Amino acid sequence: MNKREFLKSAAAVSSFALLPNAAWAFQSGKRLRTAHIGVGNMGGEDLKAISSHKSVDVVALCDVDSINLAKAHKLHPGARVFFDYRTMLDEMGENIDAVIVSTPDHTHAPASLKAMQMNKPVYCQKPLTHYVEESREMMKVAKEKNLVTQMGIQVHSFYDYRLATLLIQSGIIGKVHTVRAWSPKSWGYNGEAPEGEDPVPAQLDWNLWLGTSKERPYKDGYYHPGNWRKLLDYGCGTLGDMGVHIFDTPYNALNLDVPMTVKNECREPNGFGYPENNTVTYEFPGTEYTAKNLKWVWYDGPGMPPEHEDLILPGGKGSASKKQQKDESVKDKISLDAGMAGAGELPDQGAMFIGKKGRLLLPHFMQLPKKIVKGKYVDISKEIAEVSKANNLGEPIRNYESEGPKHYHQFIDACLGKGQTTAPFSYAGRLTETILLGVIAGRFPNQTLHWDAESAKFAENEANQYLGGDYRDF
Ligand SMILES: NC(=O)c1ccc[n+]([C@@H]2O[C@H](COP(=O)([O-])OP(=O)(O)OC[C@H]3O[C@@H](n4cnc5c(N)ncnc54)[C@H](O)[C@@H]3O)[C@@H](O)[C@H]2O)c1
Numbered sequence: 011m012n013k014r015e016f017l018k019s020a021a022a023v024s025s026f027a028l029l030p031n032a033a034w035a036f037q038s039g040k041r042l043r044t045a046h047i048g049v050g051n052m053g054g055e056d057l058k059a060i061s062s063h064k065s066v067d068v069v070a071l072c073d074v075d076s077i078n079l080a081k082a083h084k085l086h087p088g089a090r091v092f093f094d095y096r097t098m099l100d101e102m103g104e105n106i107d108a109v110i111v112s113t114p115d116h117t118h119a120p121a122s123l124k125a126m127q128m129n130k131p132v133y134c135q136k137p138l139t140h141y142v143e144e145s146r147e148m149m150k151v152a153k154e155k156n157l158v159t160q161m162g163i164q165v166h167s168f169y170d171y172r173l174a175t176l177l178i179q180s181g182i183i184g185k186v187h188t189v190r191a192w193s194p195k196s197w198g199y200n201g202e203a204p205e206g207e208d209p210v211p212a213q214l215d216w217n218l219w220l221g222t223s224k225e226r227p228y229k230d231g232y233y234h235p236g237n238w239r240k241l242l243d244y245g246c247g248t249l250g251d252m253g254v255h256i257f258d259t260p261y262n263a264l265n266l267d268v269p270m271t272v273k274n275e276c277r278e279p280n281g282f283g284y285p286e287n288n289t290v291t292y293e294f295p296g297t298e299y300t301a302k303n304l305k306w307v308w309y310d311g312p313g314m315p316p317e318h319e320d321l322i323l324p325g326g327k328g329s330a331s332k333k334q335q336k337d338e339s340v341k342d343k344i345s346l347d348a349g350m351a352g353a354g355e356l357p358d359q360g361a362m363f364i365g366k367k368g369r370l371l372l373p374h375f376m377q378l379p380k381k382i383v384k385g386k387y388v389d390i391s392k393e394i395a396e397v398s399k400a401n402n403l404g405e406p407i408r409n410y411e412s413e414g415p416k417h418y419h420q421f422i423d424a425c426l427g428k429g430q431t432t433a434p435f436s437y438a439g440r441l442t443e444t445i446l447l448g449v450i451a452g453r454f455p456n457q458t459l460h461w462d463a464e465s466a467k468f469a470e471n472e473a474n475q476y477l478g479g480d481y482r483d484f
Contacts, residue, residue, distance in 0.1 A: 042425050045070035045106040045130075047095045047121045050078030051235060052135060053112030056162065057082055059418040060110055060133070066422055070106060072098045074218040075234070093215050095121045099128060108425050111135060112162070114234075116244045117221045119144035120481070126151045131158035131425045133418065136254040137246050138435060138442040143478035145446065146466060149439035160421040160431040161438030163258050165375055167417040169406040171259045174372045174379040176397045178263040179299060182381060182390065183365030187301035189260045191308050191361040192315035193252040193374070199240040199283025204229045222481035240283050247284030247452070248310040249445050252359060256374050257308070258433075260361050261441050264304065265297045268443050273458040274451035285455075287311030290448040301366075308448065315356070320364050323371070324387050325354030376408050450476045 042065055046057050049071050061068050072092040073079040083091050092098035099106070109125035111118055111134040119139040122132045126148070138161050139145040152159045165171050178186065207227030210216040216228045223243050231237065239245035260266075269292040276285035288311060294304040309315040317327065357373035368383035381388045397403070407413055417433070424431045450473055451459050460469040467474050 040426065041065050041067050042422055043067050043069040043105060043107045044110060045072070045098060045102065045108070045125075046082070046110045046112065047072045047098070048111065048113035048117070048135075049073045049082035050075055052162075053110075054078070054082065055414075056110050056112045056133070056135070056418070057085070059164075059415040060422065061086065062415050063419050063422045065426060070098050070102050074215045076213040094218055096124060099124055099130075103128065106130060108133070108158075108422075114219075114238045114244050115246055115250060116140045116223050116238075119148060120222045122148060123151060126155060126157055129155060129157065131421070132435075133160045133162065133421045134435075134438075135162040136438070136442070137161075137250040137445050138438045139446075140244070140246065141478045142443050142446050142450075142466065145439045145442045148435050152435040158421065158424045158431060159435040159438075160417070160424075161433045161435065161442075162417075163255055163433050163438070164414055164417040165255055166258055166262070166433045167420060168376060168413050169403055170372070170376055170378055172401070172403055173394060173397060173406075174259050174370065175263040176401055176403075177379060177390070177393060178260075178363060178365075178370065180393070180397060182367075182393060183363060183370050184367035185301050186264060186299060186363050186365040187304065188320065188364040189264070189304065189306045189361060190315065190318065190320050190364070191253075191256045191260065191306070192356075193248060193256060193310050193359040194312060194314050195248050195252050195359075196286045196311045197239040197245065197248045197251050197284060198286030198288075198311065200277065200280060200286060201283060202280070203282045204232055217484055220482070221484055224480075224482055242282060242284065245284070246445065246449050247288065249288065249290065249308065249448050252374075253308060253310065253445050253448070254441065256359060256361055257441060257445065259372055260306070260363060261444065262437070263363075264294075264299045266294050266300075266304065266440075266444075267297075268440055268463045269294045269306070269447060269461060270303075271458050271460055272447045272451045274448055274455060276452050276455050278455055279453050284449070285311075285452050287314065288448070288452060289314075290451060292444070292448065320369070321356055321362055322385075323354050323356060324382060324385055326356075327354070376410070376413075378406070 044060055044066055046053060049057055050073060060066055068086040068089045070092065071079060071082045071086060071089045072095045074093055079091055083089065108131040111121045111132060113121060115137060118134050122134045125132050138148060208230045210228045214234060219234055220226060239251055271293045273291045275289040276287060290308040292306040294306060296302045296304060315321055359374040361372045363370040368381055371380045371382065381390045421431050423429050447461055453476060454473060459473050
């Protein structure tokens, strides 16, 4: 079955099934039986966070690597184990209440859609999908079936990001006209596909790892684990890795839809790996929180971000004198948090909002946002206290162990009929589409591509071939 046929069949199944939210099935006091697809690395973290909820029973574990599967099974010996998620879902069917997908990106949609077709709520890792068409389909099926869904952007539920969202929406820097966001990470690879093949490790089912992607010989060190991120067929480069997390707060705070144009300044494509450095410029239609249009620039790769006047901090190059800034930072109640190298130095990763009434710096991660006006930090402790109180944010907890599970527990609670998720596929799909448009623009370096959200097509027809891809029967 090719991908279009697969997506069509998913839509067909969903079209007559206007079911109430899956939460109807879980009366209070009932437990949630979870099935986990991909349990190594992040999948292991996901398993830990989900199973830390007091109403969860882990009933099924699936991984194509028997070593990772065995480790997870040791922690949940009562769960059934599988190599193939299709077998797991077919055999366990009614005995699973919710599915967690933590595989490499190219398997997110095939695994999630199969589960969603069976009316299962899904927690899927970020980015939601590998292709734009898949993302649209996931949004559509989730909506038609009214399913509880959540994308794995756990910092979405952390104090500092919720605070920054509310501060921006309260107008703390006025209408925002530009966002600059950056990460020096580099999930790129400038080389040809390797020649020859290596023996597939005994613990790995390579055919199942490839899944719907095209047949390819196994090579040590290129794909499993982790390095698939660098490669066109499986991952989404640095945009799909850090980009999704760092885009999330500005995207949410400014209530953005998908962009109108996108341009990626990067090296020429090599047909195998993603560029090591990307500078992606988006133009978004305006919203109630932005100027008429919003410009958004993303920088990734070694040395990023470059020097730019929007990114000069108090005490940094081209700003007021060091002494003046030092005095200022001593006075400033919102002192520079641990992790920021010092006055004038940008955090390694983060986002800068530039508005009519100043700038707001949001370091990544778990640090307070900081307001800058005319080259000086401004004390916003009063605004922070007010916004925190009015929205019941509680105190900042800078502890990943305790903050981390919140996003997962929100999903479990929503499945059990309590509250709603804050990163459902209706939101995550648009955010992912935005990310993927920047990824596709990397195939056309330095060219501005024009996106029509309604038809889900580029005006530049040659770019449309990258919106989807064929699915292999496996
Ligand atoms: N939210 C976060 O902070 C965060 C952090 C890291 C990774 N991630 C996301 O988690 C996902 C996994 O990343 P990772 O770093 O764990 O990758 P990884 O390659 O290290 O691990 C993937 C795991 O999935 C298994 N797997 C692969 N194909 C499978 C299949 N078809 N069925 C079942 N299991 C399969 C692998 O054997 C391995 O155990 C990615 O989507 C990534 O973007 C999110």
